[in-house]
Amino acid sequence: MTKLIGNLVFGQSGGPTSVINSSAAGVFLEALDHPELIQNIYGMRHGIEGVLRDELYDIGREDRQELEYLTGTPSSILGTCRYKIASPEVDDTDLRRIHEVLAKRNIRYFFYNGGNDSMDTCMKVERYLKAQEYECRVIGIPKTIDNDLFGTDHCPGFGSSARYLATAISEVWQDAHSYSTPMAIVFECMGRHAGWLAGASALAGVIGHGPDLIYLPEVPFDFDQMHEDARQVLKKKNVVMISVSEGIMTADGTLVAEQLSSRATDSFGHKQLGGVAALLADELADELGVKVRGIEFSLLQRCAAHAASGRDIEEALLAGRSGVKAALDGVSGVMIGFKRAEGEPYRCEIIHVPLAETANKEKVVPRAWINEAGNYVTQDFIDYALPLIEGEPHQKHENGLPRFARLKKIRV
Amino acid sequence: MTKLIGNLVFGQSGGPTSVINSSAAGVFLEALDHPELIQNIYGMRHGIEGVLRDELYDIGREDRQELEYLTGTPSSILGTCRYKIASPEVDDTDLRRIHEVLAKRNIRYFFYNGGNDSMDTCMKVERYLKAQEYECRVIGIPKTIDNDLFGTDHCPGFGSSARYLATAISEVWQDAHSYSTPMAIVFECMGRHAGWLAGASALAGVIGHGPDLIYLPEVPFDFDQMHEDARQVLKKKNVVMISVSEGIMTADGTLVAEQLSSRATDSFGHKQLGGVAALLADELADELGVKVRGIEFSLLQRCAAHAASGRDIEEALLAGRSGVKAALDGVSGVMIGFKRAEGEPYRCEIIHVPLAETANKEKVVPRAWINEAGNYVTQDFIDYALPLIEGEPHQKHENGLPRFARLKKIRV
Numbered sequence: 001m002t003k004l005i006g007n008l009v010f011g012q013s014g015g016p017t018s019v020i021n022s023s024a025a026g027v028f029l030e031a032l033d034h035p036e037l038i039q040n041i042y043g044m045r046h047g048i049e050g051v052l053r054d055e056l057y058d059i060g061r062e063d064r065q066e067l068e069y070l071t072g073t074p075s076s077i078l079g080t081c082r083y084k085i086a087s088p089e090v091d092d093t094d095l096r097r098i099h100e101v102l103a104k105r106n107i108r109y110f111f112y113n114g115g116n117d118s119m120d121t122c123m124k125v126e127r128y129l130k131a132q133e134y135e136c137r138v139i140g141i142p143k144t145i146d147n148d149l150f151g152t153d154h155c156p157g158f159g160s161s162a163r164y165l166a167t168a169i170s171e172v173w174q175d176a177h178s179y180s181t182p183m184a185i186v187f188e189c190m191g192r193h194a195g196w197l198a199g200a201s202a203l204a205g206v207i208g209h210g211p212d213l214i215y216l217p218e219v220p221f222d223f224d225q226m227h228e229d230a231r232q233v234l235k236k237k238n239v240v241m242i243s244v245s246e247g248i249m250t251a252d253g254t255l256v257a258e259q260l261s262s263r264a265t266d267s268f269g270h271k272q273l274g275g276v277a278a279l280l281a282d283e284l285a286d287e288l289g290v291k292v293r294g295i296e297f298s299l300l301q302r303c304a305a306h307a308a309s310g311r312d313i314e315e316a317l318l319a320g321r322s323g324v325k326a327a328l329d330g331v332s333g334v335m336i337g338f339k340r341a342e343g344e345p346y347r348c349e350i351i352h353v354p355l356a357e358t359a360n361k362e363k364v365v366p367r368a369w370i371n372e373a374g375n376y377v378t379q380d381f382i383d384y385a386l387p388l389i390e391g392e393p394h395q396k397h398e399n400g401l402p403r404f405a406r407l408k409k410i411r412v
Numbered sequence: 413m414t415k416l417i418g419n420l421v422f423g424q425s426g427g428p429t430s431v432i433n434s435s436a437a438g439v440f441l442e443a444l445d446h447p448e449l450i451q452n453i454y455g456m457r458h459g460i461e462g463v464l465r466d467e468l469y470d471i472g473r474e475d476r477q478e479l480e481y482l483t484g485t486p487s488s489i490l491g492t493c494r495y496k497i498a499s500p501e502v503d504d505t506d507l508r509r510i511h512e513v514l515a516k517r518n519i520r521y522f523f524y525n526g527g528n529d530s531m532d533t534c535m536k537v538e539r540y541l542k543a544q545e546y547e548c549r550v551i552g553i554p555k556t557i558d559n560d561l562f563g564t565d566h567c568p569g570f571g572s573s574a575r576y577l578a579t580a581i582s583e584v585w586q587d588a589h590s591y592s593t594p595m596a597i598v599f600e601c602m603g604r605h606a607g608w609l610a611g612a613s614a615l616a617g618v619i620g621h622g623p624d625l626i627y628l629p630e631v632p633f634d635f636d637q638m639h640e641d642a643r644q645v646l647k648k649k650n651v652v653m654i655s656v657s658e659g660i661m662t663a664d665g666t667l668v669a670e671q672l673s674s675r676a677t678d679s680f681g682h683k684q685l686g687g688v689a690a691l692l693a694d695e696l697a698d699e700l701g702v703k704v705r706g707i708e709f710s711l712l713q714r715c716a717a718h719a720a721s722g723r724d725i726e727e728a729l730l731a732g733r734s735g736v737k738a739a740l741d742g743v744s745g746v747m748i749g750f751k752r753a754e755g756e757p758y759r760c761e762i763i764h765v766p767l768a769e770t771a772n773k774e775k776v777v778p779r780a781w782i783n784e785a786g787n788y789v790t791q792d793f794i795d796y797a798l799p800l801i802e803g804e805p806h807q808k809h810e811n812g813l814p815r816f817a818r819l820k821k822i823r824v
Contacts, residue, residue, distance in 0.1 A: 012590075016586070016587045016590050046591075046592045049592070073586065074583050074586050074587065075583070075586035075587040075589075075590045076590040077586075077590075079590055079591070079592060080590045080591060081591075081592065163812050166812070166813060167718050167813070167814060168712055168716070168718075170813065170814055170816070171486050171487070171712075171715040171716060171717060171718065171814070172711050172712065172715055174428070174485065174486050174487035174489075174715060174816065175428045175486065175487040175711050175714065175715040176711070177487075178424075178428050178487045178488040178489075178491050178492045179458075179491070179492060179493070180458050180461070180491060180493065185711075203812075203813065204813070206811070206813060207813050207814070207815075207816065209816070275690075278687075278690065293710060293711065295708075295710045295711065295712065296707075296708070298705060298707045299584050299587050299588070299597075299705065299707065300580055300583075300584065300707065300712070302587065303583040303584055303586060303587040304580070304583060305583060306579050306580075306583065306718075306719055307718055307719070309812060311812075386811060386812070389811075389812035389813070390811060390812040391812065392809065397804065399618070399798060399801075399802060400575050400578070400615075400721060400723075400798070400801035400802040400803065401578060401579070401582065401615065401616070401618060401619050401801070402579055402582055402583070402619070403619075404582070404586065404619065404621070
């Protein structure tokens with residue numbers, strides 16, 4: 001393998017997570033260890049838009065200590081985007097521009113951190129540059145709280161959101177069960193098509209403080225069945241706690257949240273969801289005749305770095321570092337993934353997933369990991385998710401407030 | 413002062429907090445240190461209702477280690493209630509029953525942990541027992557996230573909620589500012605008449621990641637002014653973050669949340685609020701023409717022990733311990749309070765506030781601590797609140813999940 005000398009660019013894309021900046025730290029810190037091959041390290045301002053506009057930050061001018069604070073700093077420190085690059089057969093304007101900027105900046109290492117859509121961007125960039133015979137190694141770093149990326153055991157970001165949800169729900173359990181009055185609570189977790197996050201709320205059940213019922217988009221939702229399920233629990237326990245995914249839909253494919261669908265559609269064609277908890281809470285209050293609260297975790301679940309999973313942080317860092325090492329070894333056109341070893345204790349090894357195998361696909365919760373009634377997850381789901389929330393968060397505090405990384409963000 | 417030998421009872425009342433169980437731990441651990449005077453330690457099942465029904469737990473039979481875990485366990489471990497005792501001149505049934513149960517159980521130390529309404533209960537019990545010449549020392553322990561208790565610098569529970577809100581808002585700031593698209597976010601904090609919690613969201617501003625606008629119930633709310641304020645910020649910053657109290661009202665005294673007022677009224681006559689964030693988000697989306705998210709912190713803000721203030725925990729413990737010491741010294745008919753020393757560094761001493769001076773009153777945010785425009789708090793507010801959120805939470809974790817106290821709750 002020829003040694004490739006040049007500059008590196010890293011970008012963040014799609015919805016933020018608690019640990020996407022840990023992957024950034026992994027890429028930056030590993031790249032800094034190889035000055036003989038990687039001459040300059042650049043960050044894209046707002047993902048691929050930063051390349052299109054030639055708006056790059058010079059990461060080499062940041063303090064190393066601040067880069068280390070990234071592991072306690074949620075969301076996309078460089079800025080994110082949801083920009084979709086056209087397919088080259090339709091319109092190659094964007095790809096020509098990307099090629100131009102990379103060449104101008106002598107960028108030979110291209111890292112993009114995101115979900116399904118971002119892997120699509122990676123794949124297009126990689127193919128286009130190869131066709132143009134511009135040597136550049138392209139690596140995707142996985143990221144999504146939704147945990148729906150294909151080809152990897154799990155995704156950095158998921159474990160931290162799962163830990164946050166399990167923690168918050170177990171604490172609300174304490175609150176709800178301190179009253180003697182009957183009550184219902186509906187929690188709304190993110191997840192349009194994949195119910196991983198709502199499913200993860202079952203982790204609170206490991207300590208006996210979880211939801212009683214969980215509804216995922218993988219199983220058709222039935223209002224009557226939910227009312228009946230809730231009534232049964234309420235009768236027995238006086239309090240019923242229900243977790244749902246934002247994307248639950250009835251058998252005819254209609255979103256439960258559709259009544260709230262006056263919202264905009266983003267540039268990937270996703271409908272903006274939210275409000276299912278409030279809607280179901282109203283429904284249930286009428287049905288059950290008790291006080292019902294709807295709690296939508298909203299953005300909180302994807303940026304709660306103060307409750308992140310230590311393992312998730314370590315793995316996000318590792319994904320970044322492994323990506324750089326792989327690229328230096330000549331690897332290109334892959335996403336970094338995790339493969340779990342059989343049995344206990346939990347162990348994962350890094351794998352390389354060809355971009356074409358993961359881009360634009362979605363991995364949903366297997367039907368076998370949801371109980372027959374479709375109102376909870378199975379022990380297999382819990383055994384899968386529990387190891388992912390272990391370990392303490394890395395966030396540092398000053399005067400009781402988070403000490404986030406302070407980057408200078410000096411433009412190239 | 414005669415030594416008083418007998419049993420102690422402790423109860424929790426009103427809305428849960430992250431540290432009410434720390435006060436419980438303080439009372440229990442201190443009481444355990446004085447077996448020569450306090451023979452048995454009882455816990456009320458669901459507050460005063462537990463006395464009325466003679467449903468008490470024998471705390472002496474709990475493991476000491478589990479009592480220590482209480483400092484990381486949110487909400488009311490013994491159960492809470494919102495029961496309002498009738499005034500004896502109207503109906504003394506409840507007070508006669510309380511007297512009967514206390515006498516039957518030889519209870520000579522009565523501790524009640526709660527807010528304004530709970531101090532009213534304390535006061536009635538204390539006066540009634542005195543009139544009946546039943547010797548029993550009655551102490552109120554302050555508790556409320558609302559921070560609206562009279563006669564004390566601040567209330568245990570407030571600091572932890574304030575820290576949680578500041579942390580969560582600063583993390584959401586990171587999320588919102590990672591996009592280049594304009595956006596507005598409305599945060600809804602608890603507080604019917606007092607804006608302490610919404611005000612505390614300004615603490616996130618200390619690290620530059622706070623809301624741009626804060627509206628409290630202490631200042632009449634004006635929709636047009638809010639729209640104009642938001643437009644100005646949006647123009648300058650591209651993102652506007654707004655914190656409001658659930659209880660904000662217009663100049664005519666109408667709650668902004670009133671459109672959602674189909675909800676029940678609790679037994680103290682409080683209207684159940686909520687939904688202001690969603691309502692204002694809808695309003696603003698139309699006004700500003702940008703994406704707006706409403707985030708209601710709901711129960712999360714009062715039970716997030718995983719993000720509690722270490723100082724708040726220590727002070728809640730201290731309030732419990734000091735209460736027991738005071739009672740053993742012959743004090744009765746007071747609430748434990750905090751008096752802050754002038755100047756830096758932060759120091760507070762314990763004071764005894766006569767129950768009549770605090771019961772049924774509400775301490776709101778001074779107008780001078782809100783800016784002239786009525787859309788933010790002043791530096792005085794921040795100087796007041798910042799020391800209250802210092803110190804790390806005490807919550808322990810096992811497998812990434814909270815290790816809550818596990819009490820046996822053996823009935824007397």
